[in-house]
Amino acid sequence: MLDQYTQQQPYLLALDSIIFGFDGEMLKVLLVKRGVEERTWSLMGGWLRPDEGLEQAAARILFDLTRLTNVYLEQLYTFGDPHRDPIVRTISVAYFSLVRIADYETKISGEFQARWFSIYDLPTLLFDHGDMVELAIKRLRYKAAQHPIGLELLPDKFTIPQLKKLYDAIYNTEFDKRNFSRKILSTDLLIKLDEKQKGFSRRGAYYYQVDRCKYQAITNSFLNFIPNSELGL
Structure with missing residues (x-):
């Protein structure tokens, strides 16, 4: 029975975070530029650690960028297209969160080049991150209509x-x-x-x-x- 495990191909498991904020006029999403490509922005993401559950990892990644805790965080979808990452086969579990921009600005992590973008004026995004944002917007609209x-x-x-x-x-x-x-x-x-x-x-x-x-x-x-x-x- 153990042979069934050793015969399987290992894959990387990533987590990506769609972070929404509202500045009083526009709904925005927080993106980062981390040197992958000069003109390409991405969602904040990271890898699942051996000692973490998915929710714990998603909260850690959110904290790494915003230094915020106890914010709204919800699992969105699992993206597993075999060609989504051209470097190595990577499965990504996406989460979306809702933060108060004023709180974020007082606790910003200086490690990343981060910027808020209007959801209706997004730059070029890495891999399938544009699909993630689009799906997160649809989920937010549905949830905001039915829940407060x-x-x-x-x-x-x-x-x-x-x-x-x-x-x-x-x-x-x-x-x-x-x-x-x-x-x-x-x-x-x-x-x-x-x-x-x-x-x-x-x-x-x-x-x-x-x-x-x-x-x-x-x-x-x-x-x-x-x-x-x-x-x-």
Whole structure:
């Protein structure tokens, strides 16, 4: 029986991380340039270590670039085309994560040449990393429509207009203000604060916070979280 193991061809197992962030206007993905090709960017990636599980390795790779922990991280897909890496047969397990850009900027790792790119204006990407990003965007749109995970991209306090901008950016569309506000507030996930955002309108917009207890309770439920959720799916 052991002969069956020794007769098999070994393969490399890599992990690639699609890291999404929101800067208040655009949905972006974090890419790195590590000297593979001068004009080519790539996702942050690494190899599975002998003493690691997949989730542990994905979290380590994310931390290596951002120095962030306890962020949203989800396995996306396994890419195994025999020709995806021209150097050696490599299977890649891709994960996507949602980070707050402000948090990232205060804990950036200086080891890599990293840069945020709009998901709608990407440079040339290494290997099949473009396919990974495209699939991650589709998954994010699906999940953001059914679950409140988009809130992971916002600061601790935010306004309804800021939240709408986020979902406009995710779906590359513009939702109706009244319908969006009514739908979001009907979820009863947000806590209205007494503080207003100053300087953007005469009256100002109230800040909200996520009710974390309710958020954790319904994260795995299907909510039809936003109006017209079929957009972008």
